[in-house]
Amino acid sequence: MVRPVNPPASWWRSGLAVLVVLGMLPVIGNIFRNDSSVSRCEWDGQVMRPEAAVTLELAGRSVTCCDVRCARNWLASHSERPTLIQVRDEHGGDPIDSADAFFVRSAVVTNRANGNRWHVFGDRETALRHARESRGRLMRGDEHPFAGVRGLE
Amino acid sequence: MIVNAYAILSLFVCGLQCAVAVWLTGRWLNSRRAWSSGWTDDGAEVVERNAYLMMTLALVLLGLDLASWPLLYLLLQSYVPSWPGVMCIDGVTRIGTGSLGASRFLPGLLVTLQVFKPLVMLIGGAWLVIYLANRATSKAPLMRRLLWGLLLIGVTSLCDGVCTAGYLLIPKQEDHLAAGCCTQVTSTTTTRSSEPLLAGVSGTELTVVFMLLWAGLLFLLLDSIRKQRSGRKWMGGLLAITLVVAVLGGLFLVDVLSPALLQRPHHCPYDLVSELPESVIGIVLFMAGSFWVAAGAIASFCADVPETREILPGLQARVLFLGLFSYLGSFSLLSVQWCVL
Numbered sequence: 001m002v003r004p005v006n007p008p009a010s011w012w013r014s015g016l017a018v019l020v021v022l023g024m025l026p027v028i029g030n031i032f033r034n035d036s037s038v039s040r041c042e043w044d045g046q047v048m049r050p051e052a053a054v055t056l057e058l059a060g061r062s063v064t065c066c067d068v069r070c071a072r073n074w075l076a077s078h079s080e081r082p083t084l085i086q087v088r089d090e091h092g093g094d095p096i097d098s099a100d101a102f103f104v105r106s107a108v109v110t111n112r113a114n115g116n117r118w119h120v121f122g123d124r125e126t127a128l129r130h131a132r133e134s135r136g137r138l139m140r141g142d143e144h145p146f147a148g149v150r151g152l153e
Numbered sequence: 154m155i156v157n158a159y160a161i162l163s164l165f166v167c168g169l170q171c172a173v174a175v176w177l178t179g180r181w182l183n184s185r186r187a188w189s190s191g192w193t194d195d196g197a198e199v200v201e202r203n204a205y206l207m208m209t210l211a212l213v214l215l216g217l218d219l220a221s222w223p224l225l226y227l228l229l230q231s232y233v234p235s236w237p238g239v240m241c242i243d244g245v246t247r248i249g250t251g252s253l254g255a256s257r258f259l260p261g262l263l264v265t266l267q268v269f270k271p272l273v274m275l276i277g278g279a280w281l282v283i284y285l286a287n288r289a290t291s292k293a294p295l296m297r298r299l300l301w302g303l304l305l306i307g308v309t310s311l312c313d314g315v316c317t318a319g320y321l322l323i324p325k326q327e328d329h330l331a332a333g334c335c336t337q338v339t340s341t342t343t344t345r346s347s348e349p350l351l352a353g354v355s356g357t358e359l360t361v362v363f364m365l366l367w368a369g370l371l372f373l374l375l376d377s378i379r380k381q382r383s384g385r386k387w388m389g390g391l392l393a394i395t396l397v398v399a400v401l402g403g404l405f406l407v408d409v410l411s412p413a414l415l416q417r418p419h420h421c422p423y424d425l426v427s428e429l430p431e432s433v434i435g436i437v438l439f440m441a442g443s444f445w446v447a448a449g450a451i452a453s454f455c456a457d458v459p460e461t462r463e464i465l466p467g468l469q470a471r472v473l474f475l476g477l478f479s480y481l482g483s484f485s486l487l488s489v490q491w492c493v494l
Contacts, residue, residue, distance in 0.1 A: 006381065006467045007474045015478040022434070022482045026490035029431040044240055045417050045424055077418055113240045 041066035043074045046113055051093035052120075057084035067111055068103070068118035068145050075149060085146050089122035090130075096120070098146050102127035106136025118145055154322050155235055159228040166224060167317040170217045174311035177210040181304045188297075204296070207303050208284070214310050215277040221317065222270045226426055228321075229263075235325065242423035248325055255323050262320045269313040271440065276305050278448030279455065282472055286456040289464045298455055350420070356409045363401040367480070370394050374446065374477040381466040385453050388469075392450035399443040406436065414490060432490050438483035445476030 039048050042063045054071035056063045058080050065071040068087065075082075085098035104119045104127050119136070121127035131138050139145065154160065180203045187199035229242040239245055249259030280302040287295035351359060373391060376382065411422040414429055425432050449472035456465060 007378070007471045011471075011474060015474070015481075018478065019481055019485045022438070023485040023489045025431045025434065025486055026493050029429070029490075030493050042417055044419070045415060045428065046240065074418075 039064065041070050043070040044114060046070075046111075051088055051090065052110060053088060054098075055086040055095075056082040057086065058082050067114070067116040068120065069111070069114050069116035072145055075146070081149060085149065087120045090120055091122070091126060094122060096122050098144075103139045103145050104131045104134075104136045105139055106131060106134035108134045108136075155232060155325055157231050159224065159231040160321055163221070163224050163228050163317060164321050166217060166221050167314045167321070170214065170221060170310055171314035171318070173210055173214045173217065174307045174314060177207055177214060177303060177307040178311065180207050180210070181300065181307060184300065200296075200300075204300070207300070211277075211280070211303050211306050214306060215273070215281075218270065218273045218277065218310055218313065221313070222274075225266060225270070225317070226423075229423075230426055232325070241421060242426060243421045246423075254326065256326055259320060259323060259325065262316050262323075265316050266313065266320065269309060269316060271444075273306065273309045273313055274444055275447055276302065276309060278444045279451040280306060282448050282452040282468065283456045286452060286461045286465055286468055289468070290460045292460060294458045294460045295456055350404050350407050354408075359401070359405055360409055363398070363405045366394065366398050366401060367484075370398050370446075371477060371480055374473050374480070378470045378473050378477065381470050383453055383466040383469045385457070388450040388453035392447055395443055395446045395450070399440075402439055402443075410487065410491075414487075429490065432487060435483045435486035435490065438479045438486065442476045442479030442483060445472055445479060449473045449476065 039050075039053075040046065041048050043065050046066050048064065048066045052067045054065045054068055056065070056071060056074065063074060063082075065074055071085070086095050087098050087101050088095055089101070100122075102121045102124050104121065105117050106119055108117065108119070110116050110119065117136075119127075119130055119134075121130065124138075127138055130136060141147070184200045184203040184207070187197075187203075226242065229245045232245045232248075233239050233241060236244065236248065239248070246260060246263050249256035251257070252259075280299065283295055283302060284299055287293055287299055370391075373394065377387070377391065382388075406422050407420050411425060412418060412420055414432055415421075415424050422436075425436070449469045452465065452469060452472070
């Protein structure tokens with residue numbers, strides 16, 4: 001006795017067609033998302049403001065975080081040490097090597113989501129003025145946000 | 154209550170859900186009175202009259218439950234900008250932790266909701282299979298079981314609706330003890346789920362174990378469909394493997410898949426809702442696959458009577474087919490997503 005095919009053959013064909021469509025969804029999604037226009041922080045995935053971005057240059061790749069706090073968190077959870085940390089001046093957004101930048105920790109929060117209070121300046125005068133006006137302090141020496149990063153020493 | 158479009162829509166849906174669930178439970182109690190006083194002609198007529206209404210109500214209720222599930226996550230996503238330290242749904246789920254006011258119930262209510270919603274779907278799926286088996290017979294031998302199933306659907310949906318209403322209406326204001334020498338204010342909302350769920354197991358080990366078990370389950374499903382296996386032992390084994398695969402699938406999602414798809418070190422699957430919405434379809438298909446297989450297996454225990462023995466293997470094969478293709482769809486979508494990124 002021949003056992004009836006159950007479910008019918010048409011179900012199998014439809015199922016295979018559905019699988020093909022499902023397999024195409026991520027490709028279509030990627031095309032429509034157009035991710036190249038939006039860059040996200042590699043620590044918490046927030047959409048980045050270019051003027052606050054911090055770039056960590058590692059061996060063969062670079063990691064971009066949305067601000068100093070995220071960059072510090074990234075470094076704390078990874079063993080890789082960067083050869084260069086590039087930050088951006090809060091006034092104008094010019095890229096600066098973190099060793100040459102002036103960091104102020106003040107009462108002004110720049111990022112509501114992660115509570116970042118680190119401010120980056122290219123010149124000492126502006127940094128000191130911000131520190132005075134916003135109940136902050138210039139962070140130097142051991143207090144430098146990337147002081148413990150061995151790759152830079 | 155935080156009022157936005159999703160909150161109003163959720164409140165409307167949960168109001169409808171509660172109303173239909175109360176109606177269904179009321180009709181059930183009415184029928185119960187009739188059949189507990191013996192199967193008299195009048196009693197049988199009352200049960201028959203109520204049965205069609207109750208089954209229609211159950212289908213409406215299952216539809217509402219299904220709609221309320223994605224709505225819950227859209228609601229939580231819409232709440233993200235309401236607190237300064239919250240970055241995603243994960244942060245919203247922690248609002249109220251350690252609070253002294255009514256908001257301390259919020260995390261518990263969310264956990265309860267995330268248990269009730271799949272539970273209602275599982276009960277609903279199993280009920281639907283039993284309903285289809287019963288409909289194919291001439292004497293409706295599974296009517297009593299179906300009626301008990303209706304009560305389960307009604308009560309679970311009512312609990313789900315009440316929890317949703319509670320979550321929506323409780324003020325989302327956190328009241329903490331003031332910090333002093335013996336107290337410490339802990340901010341739970343700014344932290345993120347950066348730790349994997351299985352601390353001692355590497356991602357590779359988890360992936361290998363999960364993939365092997367999943368592949369084994371798919372092979373068993375294919376075998377069950379082609380040979381129309383429907384014995385209780387076989388289906389019980391299938392149900393047990395499905396449960397293990399479902400649990401491992403959840404761990405795999407948190408520990409391996411979401412960090413890989415999102416390309417960041419956090420173990421937060423909620424971010425997929427806003428950043429890679431198509432991957433949510435893959436997760437939903439995986440859950441649907443588990444529900445179909447579980448529903449088909451439960452039918453072996455609840456719908457196996459002499460009148461249904463002829464039709465049950467074929468019906469189960471079709472249900473397992475849906476499970477198999479849901480799993481395959483999930484695998485196809487998520488693996489392509491992984492490769493594309």
